[in-house]
Amino acid sequence: MGGSxxxxxxxxxxxxxxxxxxxxxxxxxxxxxxxxxxxxTKRDSDAGYEGGTHSGHHHYLSCGLVAEIEGDKVRLSANGDVAYGMLEEE
Known part of the structure; x- marks a missing residue:
């Protein structure tokens, strides 16, 4: 995996x-x-979090987590619950 x-x-x-x-x-x-x-998007910022404690602001994911692009979907190399733990704040 490289930067390019x-x-x-x-x-x-x-x-x-x-x-x-x-x-x-x-x-x-x-x-x-x-x-x-x-x-x-902000509207998804509480997805996966009980109680919506992360709502109201943007979250970020590293492009290094992307496994592939499938049509209009970005598939990550990590399962959803693991990816939630990797979300970064602004």
Whole structure:
């Protein structure tokens, strides 16, 4: 895994694509790609969190977690529950 592969993958990620874990679980929706991170929409910021404690602000995922692009979905290399733990704050 190198930086060029991440850059190539990042260039294929588009706004409104669904981000799913390796297990198919919804993790979020792409708002934008900023550098080497995927910015998720605010409306999905409480997805996967009981009580919505993470709502109201953007979360980010490293492009290094992307396993593949499948049509309009970004599939991660980690299962959804693991990916939730890897979300980064602004």
């Amino acid at each position: 592969a991440d850059a190539g993958t990042a260039s294929r990620i588009r706004e409104h694509m669904e981000v799913i874990g390796a297990d198919g679980v919804h993790v979020g929706t792409v708002d934008a790609v900023e550098g080497h991170r995927i910015k998720l």
